[in-house]
Amino acid sequence: MPPFIRKTLPAVVAAALIATLAACGPGGEPFRGQAVDPGRPAPTLEGTNWTGEPFRLEQVRGRVAVVFFGYTFCPDVCPLTLARMKQLESALGERAEEVEVVFVSVDPHRDTVEKMASYVPAFDPGFYGVRLTQDQLDAAKESFDLTVQYGQPAGGPGSDTFYYVDHTGSHFLLDRAGRLRVVHPPDATLEALEPDLLRLLDEGAADSG
Amino acid sequence: MRGRRIATACLGLLIGACGGSGPSPAPGAGGQPIEIRDARARLMPGMGVAYFTVVNRGATADRLMRVETPAAASAQIHESRVEGSTVRMRELDAGLDVPAGATVELRPGGLHVMLIDPTVDEDETAIELVLTFEKAGEVRLEAPRDAPGGASTGTGR
Numbered sequence: 092m093p094p095f096i097r098k099t100l101p102a103v104v105a106a107a108l109i110a111t112l113a114a115c116g117p118g119g120e121p122f123r124g125q126a127v128d129p130g131r132p133a134p135t136l137e138g139t140n141w142t143g144e145p146f147r148l149e150q151v152r153g154r155v156a157v158v159f160f161g162y163t164f165c166p167d168v169c170p171l172t173l174a175r176m177k178q179l180e181s182a183l184g185e186r187a188e189e190v191e192v193v194f195v196s197v198d199p200h201r202d203t204v205e206k207m208a209s210y211v212p213a214f215d216p217g218f219y220g221v222r223l224t225q226d227q228l229d230a231a232k233e234s235f236d237l238t239v240q241y242g243q244p245a246g247g248p249g250s251d252t253f254y255y256v257d258h259t260g261s262h263f264l265l266d267r268a269g270r271l272r273v274v275h276p277p278d279a280t281l282e283a284l285e286p287d288l289l290r291l292l293d294e295g296a297a298d299s300g
Numbered sequence: 301m302r303g304r305r306i307a308t309a310c311l312g313l314l315i316g317a318c319g320g321s322g323p324s325p326a327p328g329a330g331g332q333p334i335e336i337r338d339a340r341a342r343l344m345p346g347m348g349v350a351y352f353t354v355v356n357r358g359a360t361a362d363r364l365m366r367v368e369t370p371a372a373a374s375a376q377i378h379e380s381r382v383e384g385s386t387v388r389m390r391e392l393d394a395g396l397d398v399p400a401g402a403t404v405e406l407r408p409g410g411l412h413v414m415l416i417d418p419t420v421d422e423d424e425t426a427i428e429l430v431l432t433f434e435k436a437g438e439v440r441l442e443a444p445r446d447a448p449g450g451a452s453t454g455t456g457r
C-alpha cells in the first residue's frame with residue numbers, strides 16, 4: 092500500500108463513519124421513515140377539535156405526535172389509518188400516553204365539527220379530530236406541504252352528491268418540541284412506525300427543546 | 301357431537317347459497333362458479349364500506365358489474381391507490397374483472413365497495429348485498445357488520 096494511502100485511509104474511513112453516524116442521528120439506528128432536517132421550523136396547525144374546543148398544534152408539545160390528513164367521507168384508507176393508529180397505541184402500551192394522534196380533515200365543506208364528532212371518537216376518544224376552515228386548511232397545506240384535490244361530485248358540478256378528495260396521506264411524526272422529524276408514507280406498517288415513535292419518545296423532552 | 305355436525309352441514313348450505321355456485325345456478329349463469337367469501341361491512345354516518353373476496357372457479361373470465369344494497373342510497377365499486385405520498389380513490393366505472401381461476405380480494409387500502417348514505421338500522425348486525433356479474437348473474441349475500449376500527453375492516457386481515 093503506498094504511504095499516502097496508508098496515511099489517508101484511516102481518515103477517510105473515519106470521515107465516512109462520522110457521516111454515517113450523523114445521518115443516523117444520536118440514536119444510532121436510522122429512522123425507518125424519511126428523516127426531516129430537525130432545523131426546519133415547526134409546522135403550524137390551527138382548527139377545532141371534534142369536542143368543539145379550539146385546537147393548536149402547540150398544545151401537544153411535550154409529547155410525540157402523529158399527524159395525518161384525511162376526510163370522513165373516505166370510507167377505506169382513512170379508517171384504515173385510524174385503526175392502525177389504535178393498534179400502534181396498543182403496541183406502545185403505557186408509552187402511548189406520551190403520544191398524540193391528530194387526524195385533520197382536508198374537507199371543510201362536508202366535515203363539520205359534528206361530523207368529526209361522529210367519526211373520530213368511534214376509533215378512540217383520545218384521538219384529536221381537527222376540523223379546519225378553508226383559511227386554516229390553506230395554512231396547513233403550506234405548513235405541511237400538502238396536496239389536496241377535490242373530484243367532481245357524482246351528480247355534476249355544484250351538486251351536493253358524493254365527491255372524492257385525493258390527498259396527502261403521509262404520517263407526519265413530530266418530536267416533543269413540535270418539530271417535524273420523520274415522514275412515513277400512507278401505507279406505512281406498524282413495524283416501520285413503532286421504532287421511529289419509540290426513538291422520538293426516547294429523545295426525552297430535555298434534549299429536543 | 302351430532303348437533304355440531306348438523307350445524308356444520310347447515311353452515312355449508314348457507315355458504316353455498318351465498319356463493320351463487322350452490323345447487324341451482326343463478327339465472328343466465330350457465331353454472332358460472334363464482335364464490336364470495338369473507339364478506340363484511342362497516343357503516344358510519346354518511347358512508348360505509350363493504351369488503352369480500354371473489355373466487356372464480358370457472359374457465360371463463362367474469363366481471364362484477366355492480367353492487368346494490370337496500371342498506372344504502374347507493375353502492376359503488378372503488379379502488380384506493382397510494383401514489384407516492386398521495387391517497388387517491390376512483391370508481392371502477394367498467395366494473396371489476398375476475399379472470400378465470402382468479403381470486404380477487406376486496407380489502408382495506410385497495411378495492412372496496414363504498415356505501416353512500418347508509419340507511420340501515422343500528423340494530424341490524426348484517427347488511428344484504430346483491431352482486432351482479434356479467435356472466436354469473438346475481439349473487440346475494442349477507443355481510444356482517446364490523447365496528448368502526450374493527451379488525452376485519454380496519455387492518456385488512
